[in-house]
Amino acid sequence: MTAENGRPRDARIDVAVLDAAAALLPEVGYADLTVAAIADRAGTSRPAVYRRWPSKAHLVHEAVFRDADTSIVASTGRLDEDLRNIVARTAALLTSPLARVAVPGLIGEAASDPSLNQRLLDRFAGRGWSGLDAYLSEATARGHLKPGFDAGVLLELVIGSALAAILVRGPDGLTAAWVDNTAAILLDGVRMPTGG
Secondary structure (H helix, E strand, O other): OOOHHHHHEOOHHHHHEEEEEEEHHHHHOOOOOHHHHHHHHHOOOOHHHHHOOOHHHHHHHHHHOOOOOOOOOOOOOOHHHHHHHHHHHHHHOOOOOHHHHHHHHHHHHHHHHHHHHHHHHHHHHOOHHHHHHHHHHHHHHOOOOOOOOOOHHHHHHHHHHHHHHHHHHOHOOOOOOOOOOHHHHHHHEEEOOOOO
């Protein structure tokens, strides 16, 4: 990465800022987190932070989800187990200690910030979940799924269910029982009916 004046950007500052944001977020909460406090904790300046991220929300998004693995788990060959694994991984991602503090604020800011909204969409429905289409195609070919089912819609239902549950139940509401029930309901909607 090169700065506008031609000097290479110091990657150590990026790491220090992300680490500072991740450390401060649980201490002060999303609403009270400031770029000035992050810069101070990271040992840098506010302009250095804003050269890297256009807003606090963009910075927090990256700090919270920088290590998140949204790749599709290897297929077990059983649609019920695979769907449960997808629901469980989504719940775990959205209820990590940092996500618990950040997600409500990020959702609120994404409503009025198209670039943040796109980054969140890319994170949860884009490149990381790209294996879902292939997985669902294979499941359809094996006769486990209704033909023509849209992977994007399934992913929206998984993520939407988790976000709605967080809002209604709080992050602690996404229990193993919630994961099982949600996966079972989704499975009934996508599974090829058996028998006559």
